[in-house]
Amino acid sequence: MARAVTTRTKAINTAVAWTIALVIFFPILYTIITSLKTESEAIAGFNLIPSFTIESYIAVQTQNDYFKPFMNSVILALGSTVLALIVAIPAAWAMAFSPTKHTKDILMWMLSTKMMPAVAVLVPIYLIFLRTGLMDTRIGLTVMLMLINLPIVVWMLYTYFREIPGEILEAARMDGASLWNEIVYILTPMAIPGIASTMLLNIILAWNESFWTIQLTTTNAAPLTAFIASFSSPQGLFWAKLSAASTLAIAPILIMGWFSQKQLVRGLTFGAVK
Amino acid sequence: MKRFANALLCASALSMLGTAALAETLTIATVNNGDMIRMQALTDDFTAKHPDIELNWVTLEENILRERVTTDIATQGGQYDVMTIGTYEVPIWAKQGWLLPLDGLGDDYDAEDIIPAIAGGLSYEGKLYAAPFYGESSFVMYRTDLMEKAGLEMPDAPTWDFIADAARKMTDRENGINGICLRGKAGWGENMAFLTALSNSFGARWFDMDWKPQFDQPAWKNTLQSYVDLMNEAGPTGASSNGFNENLALFQQGKCGMWIDATVAASFVSNPTDSTVADKVSYALAPDTGLGKRGNWLWAWSLAVPAGTKNAEAAQTFVSWATSKAYLELVASKEGWANVPPGTRTSLYENPEYAKVPFAKMTLDSINAADPTKPTVDEVPYVGVQFVAIPEFQGLGTTVGQLFSAALAGQMSVDDALAQAQSVATREMTRAGYIK
Numbered sequence: 001m002a003r004a005v006t007t008r009t010k011a012i013n014t015a016v017a018w019t020i021a022l023v024i025f026f027p028i029l030y031t032i033i034t035s036l037k038t039e040s041e042a043i044a045g046f047n048l049i050p051s052f053t054i055e056s057y058i059a060v061q062t063q064n065d066y067f068k069p070f071m072n073s074v075i076l077a078l079g080s081t082v083l084a085l086i087v088a089i090p091a092a093w094a095m096a097f098s099p100t101k102h103t104k105d106i107l108m109w110m111l112s113t114k115m116m117p118a119v120a121v122l123v124p125i126y127l128i129f130l131r132t133g134l135m136d137t138r139i140g141l142t143v144m145l146m147l148i149n150l151p152i153v154v155w156m157l158y159t160y161f162r163e164i165p166g167e168i169l170e171a172a173r174m175d176g177a178s179l180w181n182e183i184v185y186i187l188t189p190m191a192i193p194g195i196a197s198t199m200l201l202n203i204i205l206a207w208n209e210s211f212w213t214i215q216l217t218t219t220n221a222a223p224l225t226a227f228i229a230s231f232s233s234p235q236g237l238f239w240a241k242l243s244a245a246s247t248l249a250i251a252p253i254l255i256m257g258w259f260s261q262k263q264l265v266r267g268l269t270f271g272a273v274k
Numbered sequence: 275m276k277r278f279a280n281a282l283l284c285a286s287a288l289s290m291l292g293t294a295a296l297a298e299t300l301t302i303a304t305v306n307n308g309d310m311i312r313m314q315a316l317t318d319d320f321t322a323k324h325p326d327i328e329l330n331w332v333t334l335e336e337n338i339l340r341e342r343v344t345t346d347i348a349t350q351g352g353q354y355d356v357m358t359i360g361t362y363e364v365p366i367w368a369k370q371g372w373l374l375p376l377d378g379l380g381d382d383y384d385a386e387d388i389i390p391a392i393a394g395g396l397s398y399e400g401k402l403y404a405a406p407f408y409g410e411s412s413f414v415m416y417r418t419d420l421m422e423k424a425g426l427e428m429p430d431a432p433t434w435d436f437i438a439d440a441a442r443k444m445t446d447r448e449n450g451i452n453g454i455c456l457r458g459k460a461g462w463g464e465n466m467a468f469l470t471a472l473s474n475s476f477g478a479r480w481f482d483m484d485w486k487p488q489f490d491q492p493a494w495k496n497t498l499q500s501y502v503d504l505m506n507e508a509g510p511t512g513a514s515s516n517g518f519n520e521n522l523a524l525f526q527q528g529k530c531g532m533w534i535d536a537t538v539a540a541s542f543v544s545n546p547t548d549s550t551v552a553d554k555v556s557y558a559l560a561p562d563t564g565l566g567k568r569g570n571w572l573w574a575w576s577l578a579v580p581a582g583t584k585n586a587e588a589a590q591t592f593v594s595w596a597t598s599k600a601y602l603e604l605v606a607s608k609e610g611w612a613n614v615p616p617g618t619r620t621s622l623y624e625n626p627e628y629a630k631v632p633f634a635k636m637t638l639d640s641i642n643a644a645d646p647t648k649p650t651v652d653e654v655p656y657v658g659v660q661f662v663a664i665p666e667f668q669g670l671g672t673t674v675g676q677l678f679s680a681a682l683a684g685q686m687s688v689d690d691a692l693a694q695a696q697s698v699a700t701r702e703m704t705r706a707g708y709i710k
Contacts, residue, residue: 039548040523040526040527040548043519043520043523044523044527063311063314064333122345123345123349126345126349126351127349130349130351135351135353136353214334214338214342215341215342215345218301218303218330218332218353218354219301219330219331219332222332226332226334229334229335229338230306230332230333230334230335231306232306232335232336233305233306233307233308233519234305234307234336234463234518234519235307235308235518235519235536235538235539236306236307236308236519236522236542237519237522237523237548238306238519
């Protein structure tokens with residue numbers, strides 16, 4: 001009997017989990033379905049069965065080249081992530097293992113910058129980019145994306161580093177390890193799951209960032225977010241083409257997320273259950 | 275011999291470098307409208323004539339484009355050499371000194387040929403600051419078969435009473451037919467474009483000569499009440515979410531008896547590839563109420579050169595090419611006369627080939643029926659038919675649009691929407707310094 005209850009509970013849990021997953025995934029699924037409809041079908045109303053036409057994909061590729069914005073997205077996402085880790089690992093190390101009485105305040109201050117609406121600093125940032133020649137450059141945008149995601153990266157790494165016993169680092173120090181060796185050879189390998197999930201999350205955030213990537217680019221550094229934005233039309237039907245462009249834009253990150261889901265989930269739940 | 279060959283290679287490489295260094299690159303910001311996309315596909319003609327000018331296109335969603343070019347132009351960023359803007363921005367930006375006057379379009383450009391109503395909307399202090407790429411007004415598109423079934427005949431210049439009566443008679447909800455489809459989606463360029471133009475025909479206006487808002491006047495009450503009542507009785511369900519594209523889809527699927535919207539829609543609804551009612555559509559002027567003004571608007575997507583550009587001469591060369599008579603002929607030769615950008619040049623409407631396009635004459639008559647300098651029955655201190663050409667209008671127009679959309683959705687009464695619109699507009703205009 002007990003076994004039957006367990007099976008039933010399991011079945012219910014599985015059904016609930018699948019329902020939640022489907023609800024969360026549904027917007028993406030519907031985007032993919034819409035991309036396979038004709039424009040008139042796309043705007044006609046809710047319909048889960050498309051006519052499986054690829055005319056929107058052909059139109060999207062004819063109208064705009066996908067490869068250039070795709071490469072820009074890859075460079076910006078990877079570049080900003082590597083740069084963020086280079087800055088954040090030492091910062092998180094200092095906060096986790098050599099905290100001062102102001103460490104918590106600094107962490108809160110860093111996080112508070114995420115609470116400000118981005119548009120509030122648009123004009124000063126825009127002017128800085130103009131005057132320094134960084135406008136529409138991959139370097140400028142890489143630094144910008146690194147800066148806006150840095151608070152999250154530091155916070156996540158700080159949380160993971162706090163889980164590592166300080167005694168291990170002390171032991172390394174007693175064995176004569178320098179600060180550099182301590183971070184590179186002791187701390188980093190132990191925090192690999194945390195660093196990996198931070199890296200994955202940062203890549204996703206950088207890939208999806210649309211405000212700055214549209215505001216600070218024109219043609220050279222414009223990534224896939226700008227590619228998507230070009231398919232909305234005030235006068236003419238565009239839902240299917242926009243969905244096709246969106247599907248093309250999210251496909252790489254979706255595939256990457258699928259293959260790295262184990263690592264991502266492990267990292268995100270790291271330290272959540274004691 | 276080998277040395278000679280090397281020298282030749284070096285010379286070729288140097289000459290190529292020289293050519294690359296001489297080439298100017300123009301960055302053109304535009305929106306994703308059919309005519310604009312067609313222009314991008316035809317730029318080989320331009321680059322063949324001007325090999326020293328390269329073109330880079332930035333296509334953005336209308337609101338993002340407006341945001342980006344406004345930031346760029348206000349900071350003199352120089353990111354764009356040519357930008358696509360509308361009749362709302364041109365007088366405001368020209369006044370601010372943000373645009374260059376178009377005085378280098380060439381001797382054969384024939385600026386006098388631009389339709390006077392459109393040229394007026396794109397000029398400031400007598401100078402042209404943007405060249406129209408395509409112009410539009412609004413008119414009535416209607417189903418000839420449903421009109422006949424209702425036992426009515428559409429006049430060329432209908433009254434609002436006729437339209438309302440016809441809409442009610444054409445409505446057949448059991449068969450999914452709505453008598454009329456009108457914009458309801460909130461936004462200064464969405465429902466407020468239609469309602470402001472409609473209000474002109476009802477004798478309403480946004481402001482009196484002292485910039486005092488007029489939403490507390492009977493003319494506005496009459497406008498909004500007529501619109502809400504008609505849409506409730508003869509409009510589609512969920513009309514408060516419908517903009518141009520949603521109504522276009524409804525009309526193409528045969529679900530609207532009439533649709534009052536941009537003249538540019540005529541080429542969509544009469545295209546048999548997309549429209550199920552392509553052979554049953556005819557056109558009439560936007561309605562009036564006998565007060566001397568029709569409820570049609572005037573708009574032109576236009577090409578302008580920002581003051582911050584470093585390539586002013588090349589930019590004007592491009593603007594001249596894209597808005598010339600020769601460009602219209604180029605489109606006609608490649609895609610047929612029905613696909614030529616409409617509403618910009620008088621000579622186009624004198625062309626016997628273009629006269630065969632079913633909506634050509636009615637488009638021109640509609641454009642000519644709109645006067646942006648005298649848009650209302652009573653005198654007003656502003657220009658603009660479906661907008662008020664002041665910087666504050668975008669925000670204010672959208673706020674009022676949200677109130678009117680809520681009235682259409684039944685979330686508030688017409689009286690409440692108008693009272694709140696009056697209050698918001700008075701506060702904003704006082705804050706902006708118009709009301710002392």
